[in-house]
Ligand SMILES: Cc1cc2nc3c(=O)[nH]c(=O)nc-3n(C[C@H](O)[C@H](O)[C@H](O)COP(=O)(O)O)c2cc1C
């Protein structure tokens with residue numbers, strides 16, 4: 056069994072409630088931080104831990120926290136990003152539903168470190184039942200002196216509020232989230248200024264993912280040095296992976312970042328292999344935005360090394376032959392799945408979610424969707440494949456926020472690795488509407504498949 | 510108009526933000542209004558929310574039109590919001606959508622003649638591991654099969670009577 060830091064107590068009955076959480080060591084880290092450490096000492100532990108943002112970008116959390124501006128007399132805010140809308144990702148939901156106090160404790164320690172007295176949890180609107188769970192946990196924590204005024208007699212004050220979104224993926228982007236929290240449309244802001252200087256109501260603000268903030272609890276419990284010994288290299292600690300698609304055991308798993316992709320997919324401790332005895336065709340390991348990889352490149356890097364569940368190993372080879380750990384939304388496709396169809400659903404998603412501020416994103420995502428629809432419906436032309444490539448290239452890097460890139464990458468990767476399947480759709484329109492292309496050579500040993508960088 | 514109880518809830522929401530930042534309450538209050546006033550936001554409802562928060566009606570329209578959870582026209586009593594994004598598609602969401610269409614004899618975005626059911630397709634709701642799925646009111650219905658859809662429809666019909 057892999058070592059766990061977040062879900063080590065998740066199996067305990069009633070862990071959702073304060074009494075059980077507390078009886079099992081809960082709020083011990085908060086007690087340690089607030090009563091025996093200065094904010095700077097806590098920050099040092101977080102830096103030493105090597106913790107990186109779990110929302111997708113993997114930015115070092117300690118460094119992010121050290122950027123927060125501290126002008127005299129201006130409040131600072133901590134915002135917890137619980138928007139969780141990247142297709143394939145459902146890990147924060149699990150954490151909030153089953154161990155809400157872990158998040159509340161993490162928010163308390165983090166707010167103390169940053170010097171924030173108000174903290175907002177921004178949760179996607181569709182998770183409509185979770186605010187009740189969080190608000191109950193907040194009320195319990197308050198009743199027991201962990202929130203409110205003069206927490207545990209330390210003189211530190213903190214209120215935590217839960218704010219529901221209303222169905223907009225873009226509000227997961229931190230500046231769009233801030234706009235939404237201010238009661239506006241979720242249009243991302245141009246950076247700089249960064250939220251650390253000018254965020255919520257123009258005050259210094261830190262936005263972190265649910266899992267990132269919860270991870271602060273075990274870091275304080277075991278110490279930053281010890282935390283950094285979990286995992287491999289710069290991928291320290293554990294990571295929640297939400298696994299879905301054609302596998303035997305979909306669900307949320309906490310992994311230590313030192314196991315191989317192969318172990319994650321095939322071992323009974325995790326996904327339990329491909330469902331219905333089928334073979335693995337492809338995988339999108341970090342949420343819909345990251346490049347899809349065919350089975351061979353997924354399990355081994357282009358250099359022939361075992362691919363590991365770490366930020367570095369998944370990214371090995373860049374976009375030519377690698378992908379990204381992203382948000383940990385691990386989507387598995389079996390041999391019967393159609394890459395064109397899958398890519399089309401993502402293109403439709405990004406088109407639907409584009410906020411419309413930048414023309415390359417607004418127009419490009421719609422155009423890609425329509426071209427993909429044509430190919431999928433047997434009305435595609437050979438030139439459409441190059442057209443798609445061209446459109447995605449013109450979106451990437453030319454937009455205000457990274458949603459444009461996120462829309463471009465899945466299309467680029469699908470064409471890069473599965474061009475033959477797109478061509479087959481175009482050349483055999485009738486057949487392509489009746490059956491799928493199948494596995495082709497994607498699961499063959501590596502030597503024939505490593506494509507040149509494009 | 511909100512009841513006394515709901516007005517207190519609105520006050521409680523506004524109190525979460527610093528003085529003068531009551532506009533931040535807009536999305537939570539729109540959720541409340543949609544629940545209270547028949548599952549959608551009419552122009553009158555939006556104007557009422559604007560007056561409660563002391564902001565301009567246009568500020569409310571801008572927001573209500575941006576977020577997909579706000580309905581700007583009437584919907585059925587039960588709205589089936591079926592996810593159709595990649596992970597759900599891989600596990601057969603297309604079949605579920607087709608099944609509901611046939612069973613209720615409506616297209617996507619339409620409401621049954623008796624006003625009971627509306628079918629919507631939505632994008633990933635964060636339940637990909639429990640696919641195919643749909644949202645029904647406050648909760649998710651996961652691992653959908655035609656049999657489960659039948660049971661859900663029956664359940665709604667019973668509740669509506
Ligand atoms: C389009 C888009 C959607 C995003 N959605 C989320 C999200 O749902 N949850 C999240 O934590 N971060 C999301 N992010 C990343 C946030 O902007 C931000 O980097 C993150 O919340 C920082 O937290 P972390 O450092 O703890 O990961 C998204 C970014 C983009 C560009």
Ligand code: SF4
Pocket residue numbers: 225242243408409410411412413414416417454455456457458459
């Ligand atoms: S890239 Fe797309 S989502 Fe991001 S700001 Fe531009 S239009 Fe909006």
Ligand code: FES
Pocket residue numbers: 142143144592593594595596597598632633634635636637640642
């Ligand atoms: S794809 Fe349907 S819930 Fe995520």
